[in-house]
Amino acid sequence: MGGDRTQARRARWLGLFSLMACLLALMSLVGLVRSLVAMTYLNVRFVHEVNPVSRAVSYYVFTEHGAEVFAATLVVLAVATLTILIGLVQLRVRIGPAATTLFGVWCLGLVLCAVFPTDNAPRIESVHGLIHQFAGASLFASLPLAGLALARSLRSQPDWAGTGRTVRRLALGAAALAVAYLVARLPDLLPWFTFPAFADFRAYSGLIQRLLFVLELAMLLVLATRLLTVSWTRLRNRPDRVAVPTDLLRAQDEVIRS
Template identity: 55%
Template sequence: MGGFLLLSACLSLLSLVALVRSLVTMTYLNIHFAHEVDPFSRAVSYYVFYGDGREEFATSVTVLALGTVLMLVGMWVAGIRFGGAATAFFGIWCTSLTLCAIFPTDNGKSIVSTSGLIHQIAGASLFVSLPLAGVSLARRLATDDRWARTARVVRRMAMVAMGLAAAYLATRLPDIFPTLAIPGVLDGRGISGLVQRALFGLEMLMLMALAMRLLRVAVSTARERREPARVEATG
């Protein structure tokens, strides 16, 4: 069991490094290309059309997917069983991130290429799949005293993320349905990029909360199991 706990702790650390790396890269893109890509009205996908944006964007989302996988493996090693729903939603999240890295969107309001279509479908899937994965996982974690508090935090984050995902979809309706008559006061395209970034950031924080709790559980469990061994050795 000590070896499994050590593996779980190592995986959680690697996951945290990957998640922080992804967050730093995305922050760099937001700051470095602030004049080229309006952070209030344009999605993060458009960074790929400027400077080193394509490489940095692909790196960010790929490392984010890797960090998620490392965290999930670490939780599984620690004895957490996700269930079919959470496993499926996490799988969609990681797959969608990878597809977004491989297939860039089109540089315009209309989607005219296969790559752009794949990117849009994957992008819509990833923003919905992680909140659903969080809710599904929180139900299972709530039955474990070591994870109960984190389960509540993850569930709240996931519910807020669902609201932001719905808000982001609403801001993009004029682009998705150009013929739809939407009053100017309800046209949210001017803040769609801001809503997307808030959603993306919240999802990263949700993953970090799980990875940090995994590290603490692995370390505390290892300490608890060493104490009886010390008592027996000194006795």
């Protein structure tokens, strides 16, 4: 009897955790889609003010009402990432300390970029501009590395092995674009060195950055979608529907026979 009750209690807790993970997955998907729509809006609405091929997305803060949309997008993206991580924990998915730390750096960098805008000048001249630059640089490295670390952990977990492979491919692509963006910005990072014209790729830095954002967002969408699928499947197949104590079934049969 005690074992049956323990099993029923455990099933109820598993159902609760699955429900929470399902809700968190839905929240993260809404946030990610909202971020994608907002960033697309900024690129289309201000295409003549901020060249999407050559200028960074940070310059949308200098457009009309662009600052509010841009800052909100970054904050929502950070919250969506956190909800994914919490949802994974609810399902007892092993994330690993390295991935957890790198995801934390990613979220912190997003918030700092939202709070501290860049300078509208060829060179960074203010403290908030420097904070934005360092926080922005952390974004390019942290999420691809977090994806690689998480993928390594997921491949040993049956329900997540396929997702781990997809995340790894997206993370490798994002890492390659992050390196390409760094190379494109070298003339700005090393102003004392004269780069030949064929080695100056700043005219394409904005495009590279946006492609990097697409891959990073795709990585998070893959995780959120899989989180929703796994949590919903576990919620539907939870054992509490059949975990009825056997002694109660016997007592019920005796009552019926009597």
